[in-house]
Amino acid sequence: MEATFITRLIGTLKTFAFKDFIDVVIIALLIFYLLRLFRNSRAGQLVKGFLILLVVYGVSYLLQLTMLTYILNSIFTYWAIIFIVVFQPELRLGLERLGRSNRRLxxxxxxxxxxxxxxxxxxxxxxxxxxxxxxxxxxxxxxxxxxxxxxxxxxxxxxxxxxxxxxxxxxxxxxxxxxxxxxxxxxxxxxxxxxxxxxxxxxxxxxxxxxxxxxxxxxxxxxxxxxxxxxxxxxxxxxxxxxxxxxxxxxxxxxxxxxxxxxxxxxxxxxxxxxxxxxxxxxxxxxxxxx
Structure with missing residues (x-):
């Protein structure tokens, strides 16, 4: 199993192009920006709650808890809408910061x-x-x-x-x-x-x-x-x-x-x-x- 994982990793690295590097860097910057935006606000606690739900969902899936898995699966089906509604103030603030003009210009x-x-x-x-x-x-x-x-x-x-x-x-x-x-x-x-x-x-x-x-x-x-x-x-x-x-x-x-x-x-x-x-x-x- 370990050999299979190493083989797959080597195969992935061989096909890793410069555009993939740019893709990873952009995603990393977006994650960093979101974490920085949420860090000093109540959204940080909401993110922790969301992560706890993910852990509970994983545990319920492994233990085959049918009802709990169904409920959480229904919630995560609409995660994009839930995310926008719950984090609306923080998303608005982030977009405002991105849209601020350069003061010197x-x-x-x-x-x-x-x-x-x-x-x-x-x-x-x-x-x-x-x-x-x-x-x-x-x-x-x-x-x-x-x-x-x-x-x-x-x-x-x-x-x-x-x-x-x-x-x-x-x-x-x-x-x-x-x-x-x-x-x-x-x-x-x-x-x-x-x-x-x-x-x-x-x-x-x-x-x-x-x-x-x-x-x-x-x-x-x-x-x-x-x-x-x-x-x-x-x-x-x-x-x-x-x-x-x-x-x-x-x-x-x-x-x-x-x-x-x-x-x-x-x-x-x-x-x-x-x-x-x-x-x-x-x-x-x-x-x-x-x-």
Whole structure:
């Protein structure tokens, strides 16, 4: 039997062509991409459940458990439809990521005599100044910076403004008796696109219990898009930044401004988000220990 297996393996290798190598590489990359997409989401648990069903199906087939085999076989007959329905949010997110345009190419194509980044720099500076003021007065705020993923559907849940960013306008929006203060403000290309917007809440079980609705909303929208979200806590005045479902906390004015420039203008690679978060939190811990 072992000799037969080796003979078949050698025969397969002899017929293995370059196109077969490309085929294997593409499939491997697709599997890697799907695993990476599902790893930090609840879909990871669903994949584990699906694999357990496969194991149960194999065992029931070997033991000739007729009824169980029939039921599982019926389920797997429609596995493609089940897969699309169950993993719809993750598949949509993956397709959105694939469809995102290159930021540098987009900046080059939209270049004009007056550098559009000047307006964005000013918007980031005004947001950092406003958040510093909010932090002292403990005024809650939720500010979303749109990047490659369009947030038009989210903007439609609020009030469209299309206004220049200024501390005075943000102060009016997030004043605790203002009608729009409970929602999020979305900033697109240096302008406030809309205010009072409703964001999807994250249902992750790894979020600290001390974080409220604003922080869950910030994490939720960054799990579904590449947006950068700034949150000011109404209880503590702490300034946080959410990106890719990861929240970094306790920013000061200059730290916040530099991080926003890094993410929105420079175009920091999102793959380093976890490392940046870890380093930032570690630096904050050391600073707090010294104090």
């Amino acid at each position: 987009r900046s080059f194509m939209s270049f004009t005599v007056q550098n559009p980044e000047d307006k964005i720099y000013k918007a980031l500076s005004d947001v950092a100044d406003t958040c510093a003021i909010f932090s002292k007065s403990k005024t809650g705020a939720l500010i979303v910076f749109e990047r490659d993923t369009p947030l038009g559907e989210i903007a439609e849940t609020g009030t469209l403004l299309n206004s220049d960013v200024s501390p005075a306008l943000l102060g009016n929006i997030f004043f605790n008796k203002a009608p729009l203060h409970d929602g999020a403000s979305i900033i697109r290309e240096g302008k406030i696109l809309a205010a009072g917007c409703i964001l999807p809440l994250s249902d992750s079980l790894n979020i600290s219990q001390e974080l409220g609705t604003r922080h869950r909303a910030a994490i939720g929208i960054t799990e579904l898009s590449d947006a950068v979200v700034v949150v000011v806590s109404e209880e503590t005045g702490s300034i946080s930044v959410a990106l890719n479902g990861i929240l970094t906390r306790d920013y000061k004015r200059d730290d916040l401004y530099n991080r926003l420039v890094e993410l929105i203008i420079v175009g920091d690679n999102d793959k380093n988000t976890g490392l940046v978060a870890a380093l930032f939190n570690k630096r904050k811990e050391k600073k707090n220990e010294k104090e």
